Amino acid sequence: MNKLDSALMLEQFLSKGHKQTDSEKDADIILFNTCSVRKHAEDKVYNNLRMLKPLKDKNPRLIIGLVGCMAEKEKSLALDKIPFLDIICGPNQEHAIVDAIDEITKNRNKVVKTGEGVPPAKMAARTSVNLSEYILAMKGCNNFCSYCVVPYVRGRETSRPMDEIVEEAKMLSEKGAKEIILLGQCISSYDDRGNRLSHLLNAIHYIEGIKRIRFVTSHPAYTAEDVFKAMQDLPKVCPHLHMPAQSGSDKILKAMNRKYTRSDYLKLVEKARKIVPEIEIASDFIVGFPGETEADFEETASLIKEVRFINSFVFKYS
Numbered sequence: 235m236n237k238l239d240s241a242l243m244l245e246q247f248l249s250k251g252h253k254q255t256d257s258e259k260d261a262d263i264i265l266f267n268t269c270s271v272r273k274h275a276e277d278k279v280y281n282n283l284r285m286l287k288p289l290k291d292k293n294p295r296l297i298i299g300l301v302g303c304m305a306e307k308e309k310s311l312a313l314d315k316i317p318f319l320d321i322i323c324g325p326n327q328e329h330a331i332v333d334a335i336d337e338i339t340k341n342r343n344k345v346v347k348t349g350e351g352v353p354p355a356k357m358a359a360r361t362s363v364n365l366s367e368y369i370l371a372m373k374g375c376n377n378f379c380s381y382c383v384v385p386y387v388r389g390r391e392t393s394r395p396m397d398e399i400v401e402e403a404k405m406l407s408e409k410g411a412k413e414i415i416l417l418g419q420c421i422s423s424y425d426d427r428g429n430r431l432s433h434l435l436n437a438i439h440y441i442e443g444i445k446r447i448r449f450v451t452s453h454p455a456y457t458a459e460d461v462f463k464a465m466q467d468l469p470k471v472c473p474h475l476h477m478p479a480q481s482g483s484d485k486i487l488k489a490m491n492r493k494y495t496r497s498d499y500l501k502l503v504e505k506a507r508k509i510v511p512e513i514e515i516a517s518d519f520i521v522g523f524p525g526e527t528e529a530d531f532e533e534t535a536s537l538i539k540e541v542r543f544i545n546s547f548v549f550k551y552s
């Protein structure tokens with residue numbers, strides 16, 4: 235999601251005549267697009283920002299900004315930690331980042347832009363298109379898993395209209411994209427006036443130039459059979475499901491507010507494999523969640539052995 239947000243912000247700058255540089259020494263504007271899903275990621279951003287102090291001292295006109303989820307979470311508190319920051323801009327305000335920076339250039343003031351913004355960005359212009367391209371299908375999340383900041387910093391779920399997404403896929407295909415990766419924090423809940431993820435996959439499948447379609451991230455409580463059927467019926471939809479289990483222990487899943495049990499997860503995997511025999515499933519896990527005992531950990535380990543994931547992102551709780 236952050237990669238796409240960065241690409242779309244870069245497009246805004248390029249379309250207004252800015253140029254990209256690889257060297258921070260040549261830059262007039264340096265923005266950190268951030269993630270606050272783990273404390274460690276936040277610490278790294280603050281450390282990297284502090285390292286820019288000598289550059290800012292040398293060139294006070296250099297604009298330094300904190301963008302993305304960490305900006306939304308920290309708001310003006312970030313200024314207490316990094317007083318030389320010029321702009322703090324949350325993920326729902328990034329559509330207006332260039333205007334905000336123009337204002338700073340003109341008035342030499344500090345700007346804090348957070349809170350709910352406009353609905354998910356309309357089709358964004360893309361000057362350079364890769365073989366594989368992300369499209370934002372929906373933003374936000376309604377799930378409030380107890381460890382997760384997303385609903386607080388990205389807001390509630392909002393799905394983009396299906397026809398707008400299909401138009402964007404056509405535009406990307408005409409510019410050379412062959413693979414589309416649909417993004418949503420909880421893509422399983424995509425809903426545009428009754429059009430669900432399976433309908434969206436069907437609609438994109440019929441764009442000639444597109445050869446592969448993927449989607450992330452699937453939530454086990456909302457992933458439905460129609461998606462597996464679409465995967466089986468539509469050859470361009472890759473038989474790959476990123477569906478985080480997070481834990482194999484019912485006690486920990488409850489504490490995480492994940493809304494499914496170990497047995498629900500295993501049944502869903504069984505159903506997916508029955509409908510799409512070649513499917514590969516990937517997962518995320520958090521270990522050391524508060525209250526996790528050795529026995530809970532062993533249940534997670536046994537779930538991993540039982541499901542045989544193609545890959546997993548495993549993090550210690552932070």
Ligand code: SF4
Nearest residue numbers: 375377378379382384
């Ligand atoms: Fe966070 Fe994902 Fe849970 Fe939403 S479903 S609250 S994004 S972990």
